[in-house]
Amino acid sequence: MAYNILVINPGSTSTKVGVYEDEQKIFEETLRHSTEEIAKYDNIIDQKDFRKKVIIDMLKNKNYDVNAFDIIVGRGGLLKPIPGGTYAVSDELIEDLKIGKQGQHASNLGGILAKEIGDEVDAAAYIVDPVVVDELEPVARYSGMPELPRRSIFHALNQKAVAKRYAKEIGKNYNEISLIVIHLGGGVSVAAHKNGKVVDVNNILDGEGAFSPERAGTVPVGDLIKLCFSGKYSEKEIYKKICGNGGFNGYIGSNNFLDLMKMKEEGNEEAANVIDAFIYQIAKDAGAMATVLNGKVDQIICTGGISYSEFVINALKEKIGFIADFTVYPGEDELLALAQGGLRVTTGEERVMEY
Template identity: 55%
Template sequence: MRKIMRILAINPGSTSTKISVFDELNEIFTQTIRHSTDELALYSKIIDQYDFRKKILIEVLEKEHIPVSSINVVVGRGGLLKPIPGGVYKVNDILIEDLRKEILGEHASNLGGILADCIAKEIGNDVNAFIVDPVVVDELDDIARPSGCPELPRISIFHALNQKAVARRFAREIGKKYEELNLIVVHLGGGITIGAHKHGRVVDVNNGLDGEGPFSPERAGTVPIGALVKLCFSRKYELHEVRKMITGKGGLVAYLGTNNANEVEQRITKGSQKDKNIYESMAYQIAKDIGAYSTVLKGEIDAILITGGLANSAMLIEWIKERVSFIAPIHIYPGEDEMKALAEGVYYALKGELEIRDYN
C-alpha cells in the first residue's frame, strides 16, 4: 500500500450519490452528485443504476484532477444485507450477490458495496473494497428480542454507522477501547435511535424506522397499539397511508406541519405555546428512553453520547440534559458525518485497530 492511504467513500442515496476523498483522515474533496428523475427513470430497478452512477462518479473525480488510479482504498455504505455484527467488512462475492438479489428489499444503499467493488476492481493493484456498519447491524442480546407477540419479534434497525463511529471516536478521545466501555448513544435526526452499547456491542436499540421509541421530526415512534389496530380496521385509511403516519408524516410533521427543527424553534421564540409543548414532549420522550436504556446496562454507564443533526439544537439538548444528567456524563457530537464515519472505519481497520470481518 502507498505511504498515504487515499480513501474513496461512496454513499448512494435515492436521488444522489455522495462521494468524498480522504488522504488518511484528511478530507480533500467531497461532492453530492444529483441525479434527475428522468435519468433514473431509464432504470426499472435501483440496482441497475450502478454503471450509470459509476461513470458519473469517475467523471467528477477526473474533473477535480483526482485520478481513480490514485485511490488505494474504496469504501461504500452498506446496504440491506442479512443481519450481521457491526464492523468493517471486506466486499466479497457473497456480499455482492446478496446486494444484487436485494434479499431484504430494494434500497439505494445496496449500490454502495457494488460501486465500491466495481471501482476497486477497475483500479486493480490489490485495491480492496469495504463496507462499514450497515443499517442491518444486529447485536441484540437474546433477552431484548421478544416483544410480547411471538409473531412480532423486535428487530435491530438503527443508525449503526453514525452510532458506532461516535462511540469509537469518544473511546479514542479518552484513551480507551470501545470494547471496554458501556455507553448510551443517541442519534437525533429525521429518525431517532437510542442504543445501549455494552463493551462494543449494541445489545438493545429501538427500531427507529418502524414505530418504536420517541417520536421524531418525521416518525411517530411508539404509539398506543390498541388505537392503532382500530385505526387500521376503520376502513378510513389504506396501508400506505398508515405507513406514512408512522414513517414520513409522523412526529413533528403530524403535529406542527414541518420537520424543520429550526423553524419550530423560531416559532417558540416568537411565543408559540403549541410548538413549545410538542417540541418539549419530544425531548421528554428522548430522555425517558435514555433512562430506560440505562437499565439495560444496569446503571453502569461511562457516558451518554448525543449525535445527529438535532444535536445542534441548544434548546432540545438542554431539555434532555435536565432529565438525564444524573445518569452519566453527557457528550455532544453534533451532525451526522457518514462520509467521515466510513473513512474512519476502513482507516482504523487497515491500521489493525479494528477487525476486518468476512461476510458469509
C-alpha cells in the same frame, strides 16, 4: 504509508463522494440526481451504471487518478442482520444487496459500486456498519409476540463512529466502556453500547421509541390496528404515517426542527408542546437504556443534526444528567466514518469481517 481512500454514499436523490488520504479529507462532493434522471430506472439496482459514470466523470474533472486508490468504501445497505464492523465486499454480500435482503434502498448500491470500481483499479472494497447492524442481547429480542421479534435497524454508522471517537479521546478502548448514544436526526435512535456492542436500540425504521421529525415512533397498537382496518387508508398510506409523515410532520406539517423552534418562540402552544414531548420521550428511552446497562453508564453521547440545539441538549441534561455526564458531537460525518472503517482494517487496528 498513507492510504488513498474513495468513499461512496448513495442516497435517494444524490451520491455523496469523498476522497481521503488516511483520515485527512482531500475533497467531498455531493452529486445530485434529478427526479427525471432517477425516474428512468425501474429498480434501484438499475441505477448502478448511471451512478458509477457520474462518480468517475467527477473524479476525472477534478484530475484525480482513479487508479491511485488503495481502498474503496461504500455505504452498507439493507443486508441481513450482522454484527458491527468493516466487511469485505464478497459475492454473497453483493447478491444480498442486489435482491434487497431487507428492502430496497439507494444505500444498497454503495457496496456494489465499491466492489466494481475496486476490481477495476485493484483496490480493496468494503462496507462499514450498515443500518442492519444487529448486536442485540437475546433478552432484548422479545417483543411479547413470538411472530414479531424486535429488530435492530438504526444509525449504526454514526452511532459506532462517535462511540469510538469518544473512547479514543479518553484513552480507552471502545470494547471496555458503557455508553448511551442518542442520534438526533430525521429519525431518533437511542442505544445502549456495552463492551463494543449495541446491546439494545429502538428500531427507527418500523416505529419504535421516541417520535422524531419524520417518524411516529411507538404508537398505541390497538388504536393503530383500528386505523388499519378502518377502510380509510391503504397499507402504503398507514406505513407513511409511521415513517415519513409521522412526528413533527404529523403535528405541524414540517420536519424542520428550526421551524418548530420558531413557531414556539412566536407563541405557538402546540409547537411548544411537541418540543416538550419530543424531549420527554427521548429522555424516557435513555432512562430505559440506563437500566439495560444496570445503571453503569460511563457517558451519554448526543449526535445528529438536532444536537446543534443548545435548548434540546440542556433540556436533556436536566432530565437525564443524573445518569452520566454528556458529550456532544453535533451533526454527522458519514463519509469520514466510512473512510475510518476502511482504514482501521487496512492498518490492522481491527480485523476485517466476513459476510
